[in-house]
Amino acid sequence: xxxxxxxxxxxxxxxxxxxxxxxxxxxxxxxxxxxxxxxxxxxxxxxxxxxxxxxxxxxxxxxxxxxxxxxxxxxxxxxxxxxxxxxxxxxxxxxxxxxxxxxxxxxxxxxxxxxxxxxxxxxxxxxxxxxxxxxxxxxxxxxxxxxxxxxxxxxxxxxxxxxxxxxxxxxxxxxxxxxxxxxxxxxxxxxxxxxxxxxxxxxxxxxxxxxxxxxxxxxxxxxxxxxxxxxxxxxxxxxxxxxxxxxxxxxxxxxxxxxxxxxxxxxxxxxxxxxxxxxxxxxxxxxxxxxxxxxxxxxxxxxxxxxxxxxxxxxxxxxxxxxxxxxxxxxxxxxxxxxxxxxxxxxxxxxxxxxxxxxxxxxxxxxxxxxxxxxxxxxxxxxxxxxx
Numbered sequence: 303x304x305x306x307x308x309x310x311x312x313x314x315x316x317x318x319x320x321x322x323x324x325x326x327x328x329x330x331x332x333x334x335x336x337x338x339x340x341x342x343x344x345x346x347x348x349x350x351x352x353x354x355x356x357x358x359x360x361x362x363x364x365x366x367x368x369x370x371x372x373x374x375x376x377x378x379x380x381x382x383x384x385x386x387x388x389x390x391x392x393x394x395x396x397x398x399x400x401x402x403x404x405x406x407x408x409x410x411x412x413x414x415x416x417x418x419x420x421x422x423x424x425x426x427x428x429x430x431x432x433x434x435x436x437x438x439x440x441x442x443x444x445x446x447x448x449x450x451x452x453x454x455x456x457x458x459x460x461x462x463x464x465x466x467x468x469x470x471x472x473x474x475x476x477x478x479x480x481x482x483x484x485x486x487x488x489x490x491x492x493x494x495x496x497x498x499x500x501x502x503x504x505x506x507x508x509x510x511x512x513x514x515x516x517x518x519x520x521x522x523x524x525x526x527x528x529x530x531x532x533x534x535x536x537x538x539x540x541x542x543x544x545x546x547x548x549x550x551x552x553x554x555x556x557x558x559x560x561x562x563x564x565x566x567x568x569x570x571x572x573x574x575x576x577x578x579x580x581x582x583x584x585x586x587x588x589x590x591x592x593x594x595x596x597x598x599x600x601x602x603x604x605x606x607x608x609x610x611x612x613x614x615x616x617x618x619x620x621x622x623x624x625x626x627x628x629x630x631x632x633x634x635x636x637x638x639x640x641x642x643x644x645x646x647x648x649x650x651x652x653x654x655x656x657x658x659x660x661x662x663x664x665x666x667x668x669x670x671x672x673x674x675x676x677x678x679x680x681x682x683x684x685x686x687x688x689x690x
Contacts, residue, residue: 307385307386307474308383308384308385308474308475309383309384309385310382310383311382311383311384311393311450312378312382313374313377313378313382313450314374315370315374315601319601320370323364323562323597323600323601324365326561326562327361327364327365327562327563328365330361330561330562330563332354332357332358332563333354334354335353335354335355336349336350336351336353336354337350338350342581342582343580343581343582344581345580345581347581348571348574348575348581351567351571352567352570352571352574356570356582357563357566357567357570360566360570360589360592360593361562361563361566363589363593364562364566364593364596364597368589368590368593368597369590370594370597370601373418373421373590373594373597373598376421377395377417377421380395380396380397380421380424380425381395381396381397381398382394382395382396382450383395383396384450384451385471385474387467387470387471388463388467390446390451390452390454390459390467391451391452392443392444392446392451392452392467392471393417393443393444393449393450393451394417394441394442394443394444394471395417395420395421395424395440395441395442395443396439396440396441396442396475397424397425397427397428397439397440398428398439399428399429399437399438399439399440400428400429400437401429401437403436403437404428404436404437404438404439405436405437405438405439405480405481405504405682405686406438406439406441406472406475406477406479406480406481407427407438407439407440407441407480407481407482407483407682408441408442408443408468408471408472408480408481408482408483408495409440409441409442409482409483409484409488410442410443410445410468410482410483410484410487410488410489410491410492411442411444411445411448411484411485411486411487411488412445412484412485412486412487412488412489412490413448413486413487413547413608413609413611413612414568414569414572414573414595414599414608415486415488415595415665416444416448416449416595416598416599417442417443417444417449417598418591418594418595418598419595419665419667419668420442420667421594422591422667422668422671423667423671423674423675423678424440424442426671426675427440427675427678427679428440430675430679435676435679435683436679436682436683436686438481438682439477441471441472441475441477443468443471445464445487445488445608445611446459446464446467446607446611447459447604447607447608447610447611448599448602448604448607448608449598449599449602449604450602453603453604453607454607454610457613457614458614459611459614460611460614460615460618461487461490461491461494461611461614461615461618461619462494462498462618464491465491465494465495465498465499466498466499468482468491468495469495469499469502472502473502478502479502479503479504480502480503480504481503481504481505481506481507481682481685481686482495482496482503482505482506482507483506483507483508483678483682484508484509484510485508485509485510485637485664485666486510486664487611487615488510489508489509489510489511489512490510490512490615490619492506492507492508493506493508493510493511493512493619493623493625493649493650494619494623496625496626496627496629496650497620497623497624497625497626498623500626500627503627504627504628504685504686504689505627505628505629505630505654505682505685505686505688505689506625506627506628506629506630506685507629507630507631507632507678507681507682507685508629508630508631508632509631509632509633509634509637509666510637510639511629511631511633511641511646511649511650512619512639512641512649513641513642513645513646513648513649514621514622514645514648514649515621517644517645517648521644522642522644523642526642526643526644529633529640529641529642530641530642530645532640533638533639533640533641536638536639540575540638543568543571543572544612544616545616547609547610547611547612547613547616548612548613548616548617549613551606551609551610551612551613552606554568554606554609555605555606555607555609556606557605558599558605558606558609559603559605559606562600565596565599565600565605566596568605569592569595569596569599570583570592570596572664573587573592573665575638576636576637576638576663576664576665577636577663577664577665577669578634578635578636578661578662578663578669579636579663586663586668586669586670587665587668587669591668623649624649624650624651625649625650625651625652626651626652627652627685628652628654628684628685628688628689629650629652629653629654629685630653630654630655630656630657630680630681630682630684630685631643631646631650631653631655631656631657631681632656632657632658632659632666632677632681633657633658634658634659634661634662634663634664634666635658635659635660635661635662635663636661636662636663636664636669637662637663637664638664643656652688654684654685654687654688655680655681655684655685657677657681659673659677661673662674
């Protein structure tokens with residue numbers, strides 16, 4: 303590794319920017335209440351999006367109680383770095399394990415997430431309390447256009463290019479062979495890593511096992527048919543946000559970069575819909591964790607640039623791509639896309655572990671962190687065993 307290629311990074315937002323955020327929240331001009339009225343808790347309260355009462359409560363907390371500095375401290379304690387790949391600055395967390403037998407692991411987030419999803423689990427993955435559990439040198443990059451990574455100024459930074467950049471990043475850190483994990487866009491990128499770079503990737507763990515298109519439901523169990531129907535329903539009726547960001551990211555971007563309330567509502571809506579909860583996302587995810595994520599978008603002005611990953615990559619996963627390296631797959635019940643094993647194994651040719659836990663949704667590292675760590679440990683242990 304050339305030491306001048308990787309630089310330390312320290313997060314510290316100017317006080318003036320935090321003051322400006324609070325001022326903007328105070329000046330928010332809100333619409334009238336939604337026209338669906340159900341007493342909480344009731345998921346139907348969210349039928350038109352984030353209820354006014356819920357958004358108002360979170361805005362008030364954000365302005366008067368939320369502490370960004372504590373999140374910055376946690377980021378800086380893990381260790382942050384930046385490097386330039388293909389003329390784009392890439393930010394990443396890097397937590398080396400104290401264990402001599404640790405294996406490199408790259409963990410990739412998606413939208414509307416960020417590195418904030420993983421700061422609570424990095425230590426447990428790097429230095430587990432159980433000496434028999436595998437340990438990892440954990441690398442968590444910020445996707446191009448997200449967080450402290452640079453915002454691309456030209457098209458081309460889709461999932462295929464990002465996966466190739468991750469191989470370059472790991473090589474710069476001295477990790478010629480490594481494991482990969484991700485969900486959402488991170489799951490797509492992890493799939494591409496396993497399929498395109500088998501010489502570097504020992505195996506993968508993913509919470510998004512997208513199957514090739516056009517597979518039949520014949521032979522599926524009743525539960526698997528329900529999965530298939532729920533996934534079809536999601537793509538048919540619940541992806542307006544994705545189509546907006548895939549076709550007009552610049553238009554929605556003005557609101558996301560200029561209005562704290564607009565950014566919060568756009569992201570909170572997905573945390574509500576995609577978590578394994580009955581009503582509010584705060585049943586499983588703390589308000590501070592959601593605001594860590596939203597504030598990172600706000601302070602880095604990445605609402606528009608993050609949305610462009612849909613423009614670059616929506617529906618772009620190669621239907622012919624196959625993953626022959628060992629794969630561990632976990633499908634959480636509250637997630638938005640669920641593919642039966644019979645479908646998943648059409649793409650993932652060596653599934654060494656398959657799990658369908660009883661709880662958890664799209665953000666398992668925030669919703670069920672203890673289970674998430676254990677599942678990742680066991681899944682990647684099975685992947686490593688398959689390499690022996």
